[in-house]
Amino acid sequence: MGRSENPLDPTAGPVQRFAHALRVLRREAGSPTYREMARRADYSAPTLSGAAAGERMPSLPVALAYVAACGGDPEEWEARWQALAQEASALSVAGDEDKPAPYRGLARFGTEDGDLFFGRDQLVADLVELTRKERFVALVGASGSGKSSLLRAGLVPALHDLDAADGRPAAIRICAPGPTPLTTHGALLTPVDADGDTVLVVDQFEEIFTLCQNPLERAEFIRGLLRARSNDPGDSGDFDRSGDTGATDTSSACDSRLRVVIAVRADFYGRCAEHHELVEALNAATLLVGPMAPEQVRETIVGPAAAGRLVVERALTARILSDVAQEPGALPLMSHALLELWRRRKGRTLTLEAYDAIGGMQGAVGHTAEEVFAGFTPAQTELARAMLLRLITPGDGAPDTRRPADRAELVRSAEAETVLEALVRARLLTVDGTGVDLTHEALITAWPRLRAWVDSGRERLRLQRRLTESAREWEQLDRDPGALYRGARLLAARAAFMEADSTAADLTPIEREFLVTSIRSGRFVQPALVLTRRFVRSRWWLVFRLALLCWAVIWTVWFLNRDHP
Template identity: 55%
Template sequence: MGRRERPLDPAEGPVAQFAYELRKLRREAGGITYRAMARQAHYSAATLAHAAAGERLASLPVALAYAEACGGDRDEWERRWHQAAQDTAEESRAADDDTEAPYPGLTRFEASDSERFFGRDHLVGQLVDLAREKDFVVLTGPSGSGKSSLLRAGLIPRLQKTDPPRVRPATIRILTPGPHPARTHAEVLDPSTTRPGTVIVVDQFEELFTLCADPAERKGFLDLLFTAVRPDHGIRVVVAVRADFYGHCTRDRRLAQAAQDATLLVAPMSTEELRETIVKPAALGGLIVERTLTSRIIAEIQDEPGGLPLMSHALLETWRRRRGRALGEAAYDAAGGIHGAIARTAEDLYQSLTGRQADTARRILLRLVSPGQGTGDTRRPTRRTELTALGDGTDADTDVVLERLAHARLITLDEDTVDLAHEAVLTAWPRLRAWIDEDRGGSGPSTGSPRRRPPGRTSGGTRAPSTGACGCPPPRSSSAPRTISPRWNGSSSTQASTPAGVSGEAAGPVRSSCPSSSCSASSRHSSPGSRTGPASGDGSRRRPVGSSGSRRVCACPTRSRRCGSASPRGASPTFPRRVPRCSAPRHSGTRTCSPIPTAPTRPCGISAPTAAHSSASAPAR
């Protein structure tokens, strides 16, 4: 007999409560042994026993395997696990609100974070050597590869600590181009006012091509840069540009030459570098990361281009949901993992806003995006006063939404400038991605006043179901392509579509599936002779039905009537969409429909189909 489990008090907390419920489920299953459970669950007996020990919350896969081995319902126990994980996170967050997080999340590392910036020692050394040898250096890599952090927490601190002191830079300036780079940074780039030996770091260099719309302004900024790096001025420049904008450097001969002479590519991290990035920041705070979680994250991130901000945010949310000193898989699963943590954080925030605040959040976030034209979307730093002037929201709404977004680390607030925390938000949050795609589609301007929502579309960008006055589907446009489902003699429900190029002007009458006299859901569609028959098993189309032009449309399915509709021998009568097929027998080209029993009516007064119309012979959808 196995060792006796220690008693659990479910009042100790959500972890103990969940473990208590697992043990109760096992008792109700007849006290099945952990060895027997292991054979069914494909986890070791020790792992399953530990899940019900109450020391920390088991990971979701282990918890579900435990429950299923005892005959529990998977969906029900998944819901219980998520509730326990949420309660655990809230408990941990309340206890550690004042503790500094070991991971920055979506925000970049700053120079002050150099002590916890791990995994890039080799690349930082390469960049420092290149910056000492060349006057103009280009650093490039995909979005999310850590270029900004590499400059701030890697290059700058290393240059400031260079030995001997006489070779250290006189000054280090860091800037981003913005919409007016020449006017904004003319003084910094003026050799007469900048000390020799200064290193100027230009981050987000792609803004020169995305935010600066004036070619003369762009050329003026490049003139300032290359004047500053002349040998007699003693100034060096390091720029960081996103890889998908690297080709834009060829637009200027001087820039192309400089990039050709001194470019450093930010390569993906190795396994050991990723391990340092995960484990060492937590160790500085006296925490540990479970080995299984470390291995899992490394396996997930290695094939994810630009996935470092996703990993950092997932680790931050895991840290917030930890229990005790350990960061484990249970907390990681509760956070949403690499691919779901950002979306879960953003969606939780969005759902907690009022209706007016949600509209304000949408306007703010769209203003912080510069949609790409043939390239990826980019961030657009914006002044706070510009965001306050958007739409119908009050200043108070804007301030509240900005603070909430900043607290969730989705945006950064820097004096009077608001910016997305990272471009990873643009792709990792489906709702924001839908807004951007909708905005790019031309339904409204990407800047200025907020766009009205297109008719028939929900706030998430999905198509809303449309209804007529009685709740029935509205009529289709006469020019819209129509898909009909021929149903005859128990055949499978295959669709025949109107061929391209067939006009709807020559349409024959097709009755609506709604017989209500108050419903205007009747319309004209493509001509009967232009429709094709049901698809054959090999995907080919049969010959056109009703090509002789003598075909009629049976209008009986929702009414108690006889239609007596005749069709050419061998041709299949076509019935309206969304209407039960006529189940009457077919006789040598003539079909007679028997009366249909009256069924309970819908709220709009329309008779609902009865069991006679939904028999087993009806084709499956």
């Protein structure tokens, strides 16, 4: 089996040297998957894989668990760990090796990353003030403008830091709609029973349109969010609602203690116009996230570096500023490039030389991804392709978007688990519980291999997305025969996934069963009938009818005048 971990330079320092030795031990043990190793140890697969990532020195218990899972000698490795730990502490950059990276790469900033979130002070202040004044607030910006990070590392910590007198909320909740927003997140619409308001932050609101296929559930979830505006007395908007008056019923009084902040991609802003009440709310309170000024971009580069006791070459800062100015939605690409520079730092310095080596801001993502793929076997590459494409919803007149999926939908073998682990370690994918997602949508456009896969199989990908939803609905309806495919839809799915020149290997068991059952049900519309229906609906049917009418008129005139020369 090919190596699927990012390459390490064992001469780069004691942490990298120890991680490299762990990897060698694992290879000598037959390269067990981290999932298999987790079953032999008391630690999770991500924790064990992190021990050999080379980013920080693992704790001694984790290191020994890794060694035990690979059949190594605990005493020998404990002595090795102690020696390398002492070496790391004796270096001039003592303590730096144990610190996490100050950059987040393609991953969004979390609520715990406020001390590394730079360049957005004024926008955070504006968002906090608007949230205090309005009960429904929309944050709108292009993909890659940093909306998710602004909510989590900007707004949430700022609200927590408010004094009680200034209206610190009683609770803050965060969610993304997903395919079933009301079913999954309906309980979040009820404020907590405590003094102060509950703030519900809905990130990636566009999933309402890209993932939720049920228009009734979509409308009901939006209606639930808009109840935050119900019975709003129109006062100063402070979080302390003790002065509210005029509530006519218990439901309205409860609703008035909810505040909602949504983040929506700018290219989906027009879709919000499909809901009249949502339009009113957006018109009342929308904050637009624009591109960062050069000085703000500079802060995002040097601020985290200073927090991590790093130095950024001036020439590097100037080059990144120039590249960002020419690239819309460049923040995730810049952040990933900075993370790669941190991994390739010389001592404490991030260098322009390393930036050029990874292909600059645009090339860094592809560089990282291709390093992973270089270690895959052909079979693993095919598994990775199918896995990545399942995490994308192809746009229909709009940009492609990411699609979170359940782990069980992606991983159906030990080798698929190995591929997933490699992609997660490279921070191309993120795992949250049982859910898996692309780290950022920028990956779709910035990685040429993935972009080519999507473009070359776009129509098949659309068919697969519809098949996934239909199979899920069929299962939820206790396999109701009425939910099976029929007619032209069945013909298209069979041609794409079941014919001789196609493959059903990338279908899940339930999708394959749904399609096979649909085929066996024999609910086809004959191709000739399909063509006839398409012809009747086309403009040529009108032309044919006009020609037939002209012929009838000519024949009638001839018939009436044939005996009158």
